[in-house]
Amino acid sequence: MSDYMKRIDLKRDYLAHRAEYLKAIEAVCEETAFSGGIYADVFDKEFAAYVGTEYACGVNNGTSALHCAMLALGVGEGDEVIVPANTYIATAWGVTYTGAVPVFADCTRDTWEIDPQDAAKKITSKTKGIIGVHLYGQPFDYAGIRRLADRHGLFVVEDCAQAHGAKFQGKNVGTLGEMGCFSFYPGKNLYAFGEGGSVTCDREEYYSHITRLKNQGCDVRYYHDEVGYNYRLEGIQGAVLSVSLKYLPEWTAKRQKIGKRYLEEITNPLITMQAHPADTEPVFHLFVITVPDRDEFVSYMADANVECSLHYPVPCHLQRAYAHLGYRRGDCPNAEYLSEHCVTLPLFPEMREEEIERVIGLCNAYRG
Numbered sequence: 001m002s003d004y005m006k007r008i009d010l011k012r013d014y015l016a017h018r019a020e021y022l023k024a025i026e027a028v029c030e031e032t033a034f035s036g037g038i039y040a041d042v043f044d045k046e047f048a049a050y051v052g053t054e055y056a057c058g059v060n061n062g063t064s065a066l067h068c069a070m071l072a073l074g075v076g077e078g079d080e081v082i083v084p085a086n087t088y089i090a091t092a093w094g095v096t097y098t099g100a101v102p103v104f105a106d107c108t109r110d111t112w113e114i115d116p117q118d119a120a121k122k123i124t125s126k127t128k129g130i131i132g133v134h135l136y137g138q139p140f141d142y143a144g145i146r147r148l149a150d151r152h153g154l155f156v157v158e159d160c161a162q163a164h165g166a167k168f169q170g171k172n173v174g175t176l177g178e179m180g181c182f183s184f185y186p187g188k189n190l191y192a193f194g195e196g197g198s199v200t201c202d203r204e205e206y207y208s209h210i211t212r213l214k215n216q217g218c219d220v221r222y223y224h225d226e227v228g229y230n231y232r233l234e235g236i237q238g239a240v241l242s243v244s245l246k247y248l249p250e251w252t253a254k255r256q257k258i259g260k261r262y263l264e265e266i267t268n269p270l271i272t273m274q275a276h277p278a279d280t281e282p283v284f285h286l287f288v289i290t291v292p293d294r295d296e297f298v299s300y301m302a303d304a305n306v307e308c309s310l311h312y313p314v315p316c317h318l319q320r321a322y323a324h325l326g327y328r329r330g331d332c333p334n335a336e337y338l339s340e341h342c343v344t345l346p347l348f349p350e351m352r353e354e355e356i357e358r359v360i361g362l363c364n365a366y367r368g
């Protein structure tokens, strides 16, 4: 079907920069710098410069980035870390892998980001920190979360997996908290040709600890000072990411242009959009809306050959994997409302004018 519109189409980027990507991959092969190595190291430097931190420590995916950040902050058995209920599950995995317990806080009704007031209610004597997520590319209320954390002596880690290049009060995400955790999964705003992730920070202590953790727990080869992991970034991913990083500002500008058009031109009262506070610069990783009858809207779009998706159909606190924590429906009502009413519209940098207009037209013509 020629007019079928995918929610996201990565092939267009590949075709646009094919020669450059393949040349970068070939260079890694020529040097056989496959695991870690020069191309992964060069990307770390470039990514730190882009984000604006002293260090960026490349790892094999965003979930490992979160796991390493928790380990570097000393999180372990007996500890609790507050995370939003409305996020991709991996935010919580990083906590769980250490033996600590994720404690889920609700999101606000309008920004759909972690609610500092609800997070405050979740603090106990076991709480070590808070992971805020810049969800859908929209920065969370860092100032509110930081104030709460400082009052109780807690760390703040940013999950930046969906927000490369977003800004909160003029500052890049990934520079705000103790550490920023990024994912380069295909489909994220900056992505590898496979898996990848990074932890950004200013403190040398965190950087060198994570460098050791991702490298089997050793600083000197075959001398293992602590239990480590094989979480290294692959050379080919580093080389591909160095190419992509050059295009990220252009991609971000395109996402923002499309996101702003949706915000201004979709005027159907049946459709509710995420609130974007004036002191933030979102990067529109996902354009999520809510509608009264979500399933009906998705099939309406599908009938018009437009693919939509759901982020996310089950909030973390109600996932079966966390059934043992004893949460119930009603514990995080805003996150639960979103899980039942959210729909993600197509949005990616290479969208064509007529595709953008088609999405807007269909949304406005929707009668429920």
Ligand SMILES: *Cc1c(COP(=O)(O)O)cnc(C)c1O
Binding pocket: 061, 062, 063, 064, 087, 088, 090, 091, 133, 159, 161, 162, 182, 183, 184, 185, 195, 196, 197
């Ligand atoms: C993608 C994502 C992750 C996990 O990253 P992976 O690279 O897939 O392991 C973590 N948190 C959020 C919010 C994400 O969107």
